[in-house]
Amino acid sequence: MDEERIAAIRGLPKVELHLHIEGAAPPAFIRGLAQEKNVRLDGVFDERGGYAFTDFVHFLSVYEAATSVLKSPEDYARLTTAVLEECAENGVVYAETFISPDFCGGGDVGAWQEYLHAIREASDRAETSLGITLRGIVTCVRHFGPETAKRSALCAAETAGDWIVGFGMGGDENQGKQRDFAYAFDMAREAGLRLTTHAGEWRGPREVEDAITDLRIERIGHGVRAYEDLALVDKLVENGIVLEVCPGSNVNLGVYPSLSRHPIERLRERGVKVTVSTDDPPFFHTTMADEYEALARTFGWDEEVFAEIARTSAEAAFCDEETRKAVMKRLDA
Known part of the structure; x- marks a missing residue:
């Protein structure tokens, strides 16, 4: 090609459905915030200034260490702005981000609402200035x-609406098991939130089956x-389950040895609704434009395939119909 x-292909408009807000923090942003607060982050960065980790479990600990400097609603507002600037630069017109009340107020509903207000204000400003639309998916953390x-x-249910549109689980x-979290997912469902969960990244197919059966989700992370x-x-x-696929993340963490061995193309060929996202982009040295380029070079995908991927993503988004129509118009343009 x-x-x-x-x-x-790199310049095509894109929709991203699987993006952790803290995991999308540019390393320079976290270092700067740590310096402002006089916080030492030993072992978080490598000699080139990027995030340093050796495997998935170590990645989680580095992620949480980096997140520890985000201590206020204002910090999250600044983070949101930094993340959306990076997304917009890479052609993303709509994104959904995972946000955890565990990191934003310690699970207290009142504190969570303050964090959410700050994040949403930053999101609204970015939509006006950058043309990118953001919506939030509240996530619980599995290993918590x-x-x-x-x-x-509960935090998700209390703030469900036109901006908080979903509930999910990471970590x-x-x-544990997917079914251990059924009560939390039932709470979110009753509040009108749509559901996704991480499954089938580290554990095998049974984990995906359990997510469908025990949590009754409509999208699966990975x-x-x-x-x-x-x-x-x-x-x-048959069930129209959408996969939030993060190819660069899967290769960087060692789920697959190379992109050519990744099953995204085989899944797509069998009729699975696949989407493309970055997961935690600076951790994996990627962007949405980089993901598109890598897939094009590896599998020969052309503009038509990526347009199909973007439309599938927009159709699977948890936003309201008015927002979806606006996103579709941008994709069609």
């Missing part, structure tokens, strides 16, 4: 346990190891 074609998840679900997939069970792949197709 020639470089002019690659440049055109089911009781903590209930507090997150260490190797801790979900790529479902390909190891083709009957399950057919079930994803």
Whole structure:
């Protein structure tokens, strides 16, 4: 594929559904905030100034250490602005970001509302100045346990609406079972929130099956190891379950040894609704434009395939119909 074609693909309008707000923090932003607060972040950065980690569990600890300098609603407002500037620069016109009340107010509803207000104000400013629309998905953290998840679900239920549009779960997939968190997901569902959860990244196909059966979700974060069970792949197709695929993340963390071994193309060919996201982009040295370029070079995807991916993403977004129509118009343009 020639470089002019690659440049055109990088410049396409994009929709991102799987983005952790703290994980999208530019390293320079976190370092600057730490300096302002006189906080030492030993072991968080490498000699080039990027985030330093060795495996998934270490990644989680570095993530939480970096997040520790975000201590106020104002910090999260500044973070939101920095993240959306990066997204807009890479052609993202609509994004959904995972936000955890555990990091934003310690699970207290009142404190969470203050954080959320600041984040939303920054989001509104970015929509006016940058043309990018952001919506929030409240997430519980799996390795913090089911009781903590209930507090997150309460925060989500109390702030459900046109900006907080979903509820999900991230964290260490190797801790506990999906069904352990069913109560929290039921709370969120009753509040009118739409549901997603991380599954099938580290554990195999059974984890994806459990997410569908026990939590009754409509999207799955990652979900790529479902390909190891083709009957399950057919079930994803039959039920219209959307996968929030993060190819660069999967390769950088060692789920797959290379992008050419990643199953995203095989899943798409079998009819699974796949989308493309960055997960925690600076941790994995990627952007949405980089993801598009890598997929184009590896699988030969052309503009038509990426347009299909973007429309699938917009259709799967948890936003209201008015917002979806506006996003679709931008994609069509």
